[in-house]
Amino acid sequence: MAGASEQQKFSFQEILDTFKLCLTDSKEVDLQHYVDGWRGLIKFLNCLGSIFGFISKDASSKILILVGHLKGENGSQYATIQSMVKYELEKDLVDVTKRGIHQESGCRTLLRLHRALRWLELFLERLRTSSEEDKTSVMCGEAYNESLSQYHPWVIRKAAGVAFHVLPGRPAFFEVMNVGPPEQVVAMLGEAMPLISEVYDITEKLYAQHNLLDLP
Ligand SMILES: CCCCCCCCCCCCC/C=C/[C@@H](O)[C@H](COP(=O)(O)O)NC(=O)CCCCCCCCCCCCCCC
Numbered sequence: 001m002a003g004a005s006e007q008q009k010f011s012f013q014e015i016l017d018t019f020k021l022c023l024t025d026s027k028e029v030d031l032q033h034y035v036d037g038w039r040g041l042i043k044f045l046n047c048l049g050s051i052f053g054f055i056s057k058d059a060s061s062k063i064l065i066l067v068g069h070l071k072g073e074n075g076s077q078y079a080t081i082q083s084m085v086k087y088e089l090e091k092d093l094v095d096v097t098k099r100g101i102h103q104e105s106g107c108r109t110l111l112r113l114h115r116a117l118r119w120l121e122l123f124l125e126r127l128r129t130s131s132e133e134d135k136t137s138v139m140c141g142e143a144y145n146e147s148l149s150q151y152h153p154w155v156i157r158k159a160a161g162v163a164f165h166v167l168p169g170r171p172a173f174f175e176v177m178n179v180g181p182p183e184q185v186v187a188m189l190g191e192a193m194p195l196i197s198e199v200y201d202i203t204e205k206l207y208a209q210h211n212l213l214d215l216p
Contacts, residue, residue: 012177012185015040016192022199028080029199031106035066038113041120047176051163059116065109078106081203085210099216108215114203118147121196127173128189132182136167 019037022029038059045056069078077087084106088094095102102108122143130139141164149157167173171182179185207213 010040010043010178012044012179013188015044016188016196019199020192020195023195023202024080027202028082029202030080031066031078031084031110032070034081034110034113034199035063035070038063044176048168049166051166054159055163059113062109062112065104066106068104069106081110082206084110085206085212089210094212095216096211097216105215107212110203111207111212111215114200114207115148115151117196117200117203119143121193121200122146124189124193124196127170128186128193130170132170134170136170136173137164140164140167 015037018033018040021033022037024030042056042059042063045052045059066078069075069084072078074087078084088105088107093102094105094107120143123140126134126139126143127136141161144160144164149160152160168176174182174185177185179188204213
């Protein structure tokens with residue numbers, strides 16, 4: 001996040017603002033902003049405790065792969081998710097049927113984050129419409145079961161379930177989000193959700209068009 005050091009308190013608003021910047025005028029998804037949005041989320045996750053370390057580590061490693069592409073000699077091809085897909089498919093840089101020599105393709109790496117974005121969408125929507133007595137662990141678990149879990153083996157699902165249990169309760173969770181009183185959190189989410197959904201939907205359609213949704 002611009003200007004904020006790792007330890008500094010940050011607002012969840014900043015993270016969602018970064019995601020908002022993802023959409024270009026022609027409705028393409030800017031990869032640098034997408035990556036920055038995830039960086040913010042990982043930072044937030046790290047504030048929740050070391051039990052989430054295995055999750056943030058995996059997400060960070062995927063971010064690093066994408067940054068490598070962005071900073072690489074063909075970086076300009078990675079300006080948007082659309083240009084990345086076009087470039088990698090044209091140059092045969094994607095393992096379409098089984099894991100092979102292109103395990104770190106932008107397409108397969110981003111797909112993992114894209115699937116996690118669906119979890120985020122479902123979780124934030126639950127958070128937005130929740131009431132005081134609702135449990136974040138339940139909201140998080142339900143969102144996970146409806147999305148990301150289908151791509152994970154049993155051990156990961158089990159570990160994720162254990163981690164969800166130690167999530168702070170709704171009031172403390174809102175506190176960490178550092179947005180203001182609950183009404184303000186709800187309003188902020190209401191404003192940001194449509195944009196996150198749009199980023200998700202555009203990516204989903206693009207991947208479907210090119211048969212990339214099952215990349216190994
Ligand atoms: C608030 C609690 C946050 C809980 C996060 C829920 C998601 C649980 C994901 C569990 C992932 C476990 C780590 C390992 C995953 C990998 O096996 C698997 C497959 O990778 P591969 O094909 O390269 O082998 N990787 C993935 O599916 C990518 C997972 C990326 C997860 C990123 C989660 C970031 C969460 C950010 C939290 C922000 C919370 C904001 C709420 C207000």
